[in-house]
Amino acid sequence: MSATTNTRKRLTSDAMIASIADSDRVARAPFGHALLAAARRDPRIVGLSADLAKYTDMHIFRDAMPDRFYQMGMAEQVMMGAAAGLAEEGFVPFASTYSVFATRRAYDFLCLDIAERMLNVNIVAALPGLTTGYGPSHQATEDIAILRGMPNLTIVDPCDSVDIEQAVPQLVASAGPTYLRVLRGAVPTILDEYDYRFELGKAAALRTGRDVLLISSGLMTGRALEAAEALAADRVDVGVLHVPTIKPLDEAAILAAVAEDRLILTLENHSVVGGLFESVAALLVRSGVGRRVTPVGLPDEFLIAGALPTLYDRYGVSTTKIIERVRALL
Known part of the structure; x- marks a missing residue:
């Protein structure tokens, strides 16, 4: 082996694991702190992790309540x-892993052990959609599509720390299983400025606008709000409807919002196949509403690895690309 080969180093980029938060208004590990607060009030709550407690913010709960935490190792199905089993005995489990492992690897166990029996098990799924630059093995771009057809399962896609903190106690109180697309680490704090309260199964109109309606979920709601502010400078009036619960969908709120004659786009951190866009489109068809809806989401392909800002631009889901898309359609 040559000296050149011996000294060659693999190039890496810190941006590949950069936080999704792009401002100073962040909360650190909001899920972990919300779970711990709920567990102090409710002794039924227990936590489990498939060897990823540190990377799903479950470590906050683990360190404070080790007697109520179960380290399962790299065994998502187990x-x-x-x-x-814990839910059958009256506990309220929160089981954490990455989205790709919860959906692709453990689907049958989630379906038959949990959903079919309508158990209150809460799957805490980190790295949803495009929130890591490490390629298809960790990018859960199709997790909602995989799970939307599962009966009894509630799917929650929070925008920020406010959504997460307010969702956790409602998941505890919900009778059946929930899949939470959790945002980890430094999570943006956005919705506190919009007189917003998370309500399971409900959408929320964050902005009104006569020209454009952005129907968004997850972290894309933050970008929708940024795009709306930028477009306002061009006298384009943009409304934003935040849909934190993908299933069950708040059909009444969406139908009321699309009744106004304006440009409509859906924004999601997920493939355009099987997620928010198709949920909204199917609702309109079933309801006999003949309105065009334009999807902004990830393409139906395996995404490349790279720095997150570059990937967001490449796949058209950055704030800049959203603004460009709206302007092109007007």
């Missing part, structure tokens, strides 16, 4: 079965 974790789902254990969570089901």
Whole structure:
């Protein structure tokens, strides 16, 4: 082996694991702190992790309540079965792993052990959509599509720390299973400025606008609000409807919003196949509403690895690209 080969180093980029937060208004590990607060009030709450507690913010709960935490190792299917057993005995489990492992690897266990029995098990799924630059093995771009057809399962896609903090106690109180696309680490704090309260199963109109309606979920709601502010400078009036619960969908709120004659786009951190866009489009068809809806989301392909800002631009889901798309359609 040559000296050149010996000294060659693999190039890496810190941006590949950059936080999704792009401002100073952040909360650190909001899910972990919200779970711990809920557990102090409710002794039924327990936590499980498939060897990823530190990377799903479950470590906050683990360190404070080690006697109520179960480290399952890299065995997601076993974790789902254990969570089901705990729920059968009256506990309220929160089971954490990455979205790709919860959906692709453990689907059958989630379906038959948990959802079919309508157990209150809460799947805490980190790295949803395009929130890591490490390629298809960790990018859960199709997790909602995989799970939307599962009966009894509630799917929550929070925008920020406010959504997460307010959602956790409602998941505890919800009778059946929930899949939470959790945002980890430094999470933006956005919705506190919009007189907003998370309500399971409900959408929220954050802005009104006569020209454009952006129907968004997850972290894309933050970008929708940024785009709306930027477009206002061009006298384009943009409304934003935040849909934090993908299933069950708040059909009444969406139908009321699309009744106004304006440009409509859906924004999601997920493939355009099987997620928010198709949920909204199917609702309009079933309801006999003949309105065009334009999707802004990830393409139906395996995404490349790279720095997150570059990937957001490449796949058209950055704030800049959203603004460009709206302007092109007007």
